[in-house]
Amino acid sequence: MPQMRGIRQLAKHLDISIGTVSRALNGKPDVNEETRKRVLAAAEELGYVANQSGRSLRQGTTNAIGMMVESSKETVENSDNFFLGVTGGVQSVLSRHNLDLFMLPCPNDEDPYEYMKRMVARQVVDAMIISATQRIDKRIDLLVKAQIPFVALGRSSSGGDYNWIDLDxxxxxxxxxxxxxxxxxxxxxxxxxxxxxxxxxxxxxxxxxxxxxxxxxxxxxxxxxxxxxxxxxxxxxxxxxxxxxxxxxxxxxxxxxxxxxxxxxxxxxxxxxxxxxxxxxxxxxxxxxxxxxxxxxxxSLADLGVELAETLLATMPVYAAHYPASARNTIWPLELVPGESDAFILKA
Amino acid sequence: MPQMRGIRQLAKHLDISIGTVSRALNGKPDVNEETRKRVLAAAEELGYVANQSGRSLRQGTTNAIGMMVESSKETVENSDNFFLGVTGGVQSVLSRHNLDLFMLPCPNDEDPYEYMKRMVARQVVDAMIISATQRIDKRIDLLVKAQIPFVALGRSSSGGDYNWIDLDxxxxxxxxxxxxxxxxxxxxxxxxxxxxxxxxxxxxxxxxxxxxxxxxxxxxxxxxxxxxxxxxxxxxxxxxxxxxxxxxxxxxxxxxxxxxxxxxxxxxxxxxxxxxxxxxxxxxxxxxxxxxxxxxxxxSLADLGVELAETLLATMPVYAAHYPASARNTIWPLELVPGESDAFILKA
DNA sequence: ACGCTTTCCGGAAACGTTTTGATGTGGCAA
DNA sequence: TTGCCACATCAAAACGTTTCCGGAAAGCGT
The missing domain is CATH 3.40.50.2300 (Response regulator)
Structure with a gap:
């Protein structure tokens, strides 16, 4: 006897069809409030969580956002946890929509463009945050062409009209x-x-x-x-x-x-x-x-992350409703922190 | 006319069955060397890459390894690109097997254990690298129970016999x-x-x-x-x-x-x-x-990454053959770099 | 001509999920 | 009674891929 997996097992346990179970779990209409409760309870009890591959295949969407980072020596030495700092803010927004964030580290021996191409083709994320943009960045053209929603951290001359945030x-x-x-x-x-x-x-x-x-x-x-x-x-x-x-x-x-x-x-x-x-x-x-x-x-890295995420979601048709078409290009302000290193005053 | 996607389109273009195309692309036997070349060429030309969800669903494997990191304020301030440094080494090993590495940043407002549970349930990666292990770490028990291959960066008292690497x-x-x-x-x-x-x-x-x-x-x-x-x-x-x-x-x-x-x-x-x-x-x-x-x-962070990846692969049945059951617990050596801060010598 | 093996390929099933269309209730108005 | 609607559910199709199975063609020895 083949042990049934996933939603089938859950449906059988409830003596109900899998379609109903699915609709119940996803908050779809056309399901009795009573049954919905039962389904939710049973799912909790059996620890059922929908298999991501199944959903992705059917829906054509992965519920994941990718943030491409480079792990080149230079980045590692210089960027000093910049990214980890930003992710906090990004996630605080994404989690509202049950989206997960994956960081996609580009191997140092692989061309960033090729890496991105692979990630896009494999359809492992729905949208992307890219950084370390070049003045001419082929990745941007690729994303535009593939119609993958994205936002860039840094301006670029490529791709024409797209979303970016850059420091002031x-x-x-x-x-x-x-x-x-x-x-x-x-x-x-x-x-x-x-x-x-x-x-x-x-x-x-x-x-x-x-x-x-x-x-x-x-x-x-x-x-x-x-x-x-x-x-x-x-x-x-x-x-x-x-x-x-x-x-x-x-x-x-x-x-x-x-x-x-x-x-x-x-x-x-x-x-x-x-x-x-x-x-x-x-x-x-x-x-x-x-x-x-x-x-x-x-x-504030966290605030920057929030802005990044909101800008990104605003470009994704499914979520755009929650994020009014805000400025698609943001100049991120920085605050001056006075120290003693410029205390040297020249006499007039 | 519904535009066929993916492997079907490719197969039609070659006037060949999808089964053969798949076998050709995956280096399976039972396919003529001549046809294999044709398929590979066509795939390259049309920019075809297998959809990950489809593969995952069929194979029950995602070809991705997750590296869970925490983005808490403390981590961000202290770990100083430790992780980005390690990923380089990890990927150099994983890429040999066409495995991708995703960093999974645990949101700071979510319990690491709950986060890991979600990731495990969604089956988004085949194996995990975890870090910042606690002396008692529920994540380890979870991974052992779910039979997810993993390696921990840091010892712990949990879970009994598992793979870890720790600094000396x-x-x-x-x-x-x-x-x-x-x-x-x-x-x-x-x-x-x-x-x-x-x-x-x-x-x-x-x-x-x-x-x-x-x-x-x-x-x-x-x-x-x-x-x-x-x-x-x-x-x-x-x-x-x-x-x-x-x-x-x-x-x-x-x-x-x-x-x-x-x-x-x-x-x-x-x-x-x-x-x-x-x-x-x-x-x-x-x-x-x-x-x-x-x-x-x-x-060397990169070398540590290599060791982490090799230890991990050694525990994954599919890849274990390439990685002889090496020490499952490694004490990672550090090298002394003499400076001037201990030049102070006491007279005997 | 026959049987056997090897080589290659096509067809179809299967993975787990969501979504569509069909079906069966019961209630209400005509 | 009939027709219509709303509600809740079920069965089946579809997503894109890999893999199993069967079979055709070709080669080879008798």
Whole structure:
């Protein structure tokens, strides 16, 4: 005698048809309130949960959202649990609709595009959150073409009209420049990654405009292109030391840089906060204990996760009703946290 | 005309039966080498990839491994990309068998046990890697009962005979004590989390035995119980300063503690490496730039991932053949990285 | 010509679920 | 009585895949 599995077993146990059981469990109409209770009770008792493959096959939907992350060495070293922090917020929204979140880590030896292609083809999730977007990102074209709902964490030039959330680089650049200028600085440098990376391009552009608004001439030599790492900060300091008309202040686009920057400067007897003003961006726990404390920008990862999830659901036909067509492109604000690293004030 | 999907479409396009197509794609015998090539080519051309739900339903297997992680605030702040680092190694093994890895983040407002129960019931993965094991962990009992292959990162008292990998706390404690004793230290403190946590219990026990092997009396007051954080390190220093017969050396069970420990000590004019010897455990990028550099223990996250995956596969009947019944319980070694923080040598 | 084996392939069943259409009640108005 | 509707249920089809089974064709030795 073949032991029946799943819903069949449950139906037999209740002496009822499987169709009714299914409708009862899924809250469909056309089922007597009395029977529904019985079914629910029995399911609880027998610990029955619908097999996901069965549902997916029938419904063409998996009730799962994927969040693609890269586990490259760079990501592992730099992103510092950024993703784990975001997932909390994402899930708080998804759980309202019985959706689960899977993180899909792209192996470092596989091309992100190929990986995404595989995940899309296997239809293992209904929608996607992607991050680390490139300025030209083939994944976006793929998702658009395959009509998979998605939201990107980061702008891109690809794909035309799609949903993204990005950090408020312009706001940060503007506030940082304003603050430094108000303390008397005129020669302000910035350490940023290459302009191939979206962040590097957008940020520096905003920095330039902010300077010009204060009537300060933009000097390209003060844009120091380095990697987003401690080492990059060290090199930025090195470069800055060699500049003629040495800048009196610097904006570090990634906080981790501050560690290396401090080190190189202190080697030279130049103390941040006393002899040079420093502002960092994108709060980073590893830099939390710098002395003097870094003036920096902070954001709430959990809130960002909530926004991501809501934006995503708004694009999914089934759930869109609950999420009024909100802004499809969001600039995520960051809050300035004053520290001592920019206490250095120039006399007027 | 209903557009046929998937394998049917492919079969029709090739004018061949779906059974043959399936066999061809899955490398089964009983298919002409010539036809197999044709099928493979056509699949490639049309971008066909088998729908996962269909396969899963038929085979009762999902070809996916889950790695449960917690996204609690504590984890996010402390584990510092530990998981992302490990996934790389895990995937390098799984990809050999066309297995995918999903990270399953447990929402912080959901009980880990309930979350795991749901994941198991939905049968969304074939096997699991769990971490952050408790000394008594109901998840383990659940997995054993449900006969889901799994491996735990961390020992536990639950479930009897199962597979786990854990860090070599004993080895670290022993090596650290040996090293300090060889430098003349006799009064050696240790800062550890509460003994409720497995690590806190095991480590301190090994520390005690190591001391006794050197004929040094174990003094409970030198076991300082604090949280595994920078703040914990600060408090450890605070406590240590108040001890009579103040210890001349300390072992910090979590490197992050070193940051706070240094700070408090320097406030007191006591310099690590010069006036007190410090050894840290569980390398932690955030502590990488301490001055003086910390003598610490290091491990390869990627290699740990490989070991995890291989141990897991060895317990899965389908793959066990490739992975000879290796040790089901592995103590993962850590390597000592000498720094300057324990340069302080006591005259004999 | 015959029987046997090997090689290859097609047809159909099966996996567990949801959904559709049909069916059988009973109540109410005409 | 008849017709109609609402309600609750059941039986069966469908989702896309893998696998079992049977059988045709071809090769080979007698």
């Amino acid at each position: 680089f312009e706001g940060v650049a503007t506030k940082a420049v304003d603050r430094l200028v108000s303390k008397g600085h005129r020669r302000i440098a910035v350490a940023a990654p290459s302009s191939d990376i979206n962040l590097g391009y957008i940020f520096v552009d905003a920095y330039r405009r902010a300077l010009e608004r204060h009537g300060i001439e933009y000097d390209p030599s003060r844009v120091i292109r380095v990697q987003s790492s401690e080492n990059g900060g060290y090199q930025a300091a090195e470069t800055m030391l060699r500049l003629e008309d040495r800048p009196t202040a610097i904006i570090l686009i990634y906080e981790l840089m501050a560690i290396g920057f401090y080190r190189r400067m202190v080697e030279e007897g130049i103390f941040p906060g006393r002899d040079v003003a420093v502002i960092g961006f994108r709060e980073e726990p590893r830099a939390k204990f710098l002395q003097p404390s870094l003036t920096r920008f902070r954001m | 706390f004993e080895g670290v404690a022993t090596k650290a004590v040996d090293r300090l004793v060889s430098k003349g230290h006799r009064r050696i403190a240790v800062a550890a989390p509460s003994s409720d946590i497995n690590l806190g219990y095991i480590f301190v026990d090994a520390y005690r035995r190591a001391l006794e092997r050197h004929g040094i009396e174990y003094d409970p007051s030198r076991v300082i119980r604090v949280q595994s954080s920078e703040n914990g390190g600060y408090q450890a220093a605070e406590t240590m300063l108040r001890l009579e017969d103040r210890p001349t050396a300390i072992i910090l069970i979590y490197e992050l503690m070193a940051i706070g420990f240094y700070r408090r000590m320097v406030e007191e004019g006591i310099f690590p490496g010069r006036d007190v010897a410090v050894i840290g455990f569980r390398e932690e990028p955030r502590a990488k730039f301490l001055q003086p550099s910390l003598t610490r223990f290091r491990m």
